[in-house]
Amino acid sequence: MSPKRDELGTVDGLHSQVLQEQVSTGDNLHECDSQGPSKDTLVREGKTYKCKECGNVFNKNSLLVRHQQIHTGVKPYECQECGKAFPEKVDFVRHMRIHSGEKPCKCVECGKVFNRRSHLLCYRQIHTGEKPYECSECGKTFSYHSVFIQHRMTHTGEKLFGCKECGKTFYYNSSLTRHMKIHTGEKPYKCGECGKTFTYHSVFFRHSMTHTAGKPYECKECGKGFYYSYSLTQHTRSHTGEKPYECLEHRKAFGYHSAFAQQSKIHSGGKNL
Known part of the structure; x- marks a missing residue:
């Protein structure tokens, strides 16, 4: 059965497409902290492509090019459901499971x-x-x-990543980068309909839907509408009682990721994730 659509952001056929590409090319994607092929092995084969930023070594130039997107910030794979973008297709596919429920x-x-x-x-x-x-x-x-x-x-x-403006600390550099926009006032996303600007792409994407489709995802139980399918999925749990997020330290379950994240901060000493 062929995929319904062949564009990025769709779930149908995407997993098989990625698998076919990886099998036919033999490509394996490696991030900076992943365990890829050993450097000694690659040197012996005479096939080395080294990242100048972090020193990670690859046996194919195509893999190096993909890897460098981590450093350049290029994120060509964008989710049409929520607007989130990823540098690697494998991460994009993994993210799409949130919307598909797979x-x-x-x-x-x-x-x-x-x-x-x-x-x-x-x-x-x-x-x-x-x-x-x-x-x-x-x-x-x-x-x-x-x-x-x-x-x-x-x-x-x-403290791994600290904001020089307010001193707030983060475990991840990406979280710090996102936070810094609060201080810089940067709003790179502009609505073509009304000219309103936004700091974050996700907020811009949500706003843009107010000019077009409204709230296309409706709850069959109570009729409440939502902009995103994942928002409807989360809301439905209030009817079903499903609690998929489980804190393994206290065996406590949560229906919403935000509540789970709040619980996790208790274990991590209150630092932002």
């Missing part, structure tokens, strides 16, 4: 499903009780490396 990874113990294999692997530690990450300062153990790192910072006082 969860191909299933826990064999309890049947719970996930949209990422990494989430499944982490979740399985609930059944095994495994907590391999131990804090050398206080002895507390953690199931997840990311939570362990965040906890460790409460002892070291380490």
Whole structure:
């Protein structure tokens, strides 16, 4: 069965398209912190393409070009549902599962499903009780490396990315970059209909729909309308009682990611993610 549409932002046929491209070319995408082919192996083969920014090495120039988009900020893969853009197609495909609701990874113990294999692997530690990450300062153990790192910072006082304007700290540089627009007043997104400008693409995208389609996603239970399909999906949980976001530290579940994120900040010492 052929894909319904062949443009970016659609879910139909996108996964098979990516798989076909990767199988036919042998390409594997590597981010700066990923474990790609060893440099020694590539040197022996005489096929080395080195990133000048971070030193990561690739065996194909096409892979290097794709990788460099991480440093240049180019994000050619844009989601037509919410406007979010990605530098790599593999990340774009993963994001689209949020809108499609696809969860191909299933826990064999309890049947719970996930949209990422990494989430499944982490979740399985609930059944095994495994907590391999131990804090050398206080002895507390953690199931997840990311939570362990965040906890460790409460002892070291380490602040990875700090805003020079207000002192607010962030774990990720992308979060700091987004935050900085508050201080600079930058509003690069302009509405062609009314001329209103916006700091963030997601807000601009939401605004632009007020001139066109209105709220095309309607709840069958109560009739409430939404601009995005994922907003309708979240709202529907208020009727079904579904709570897909689970805090593994306290075994507490949440219907909304925002509530889950707030709970996560408690474990991370209150720092912004």
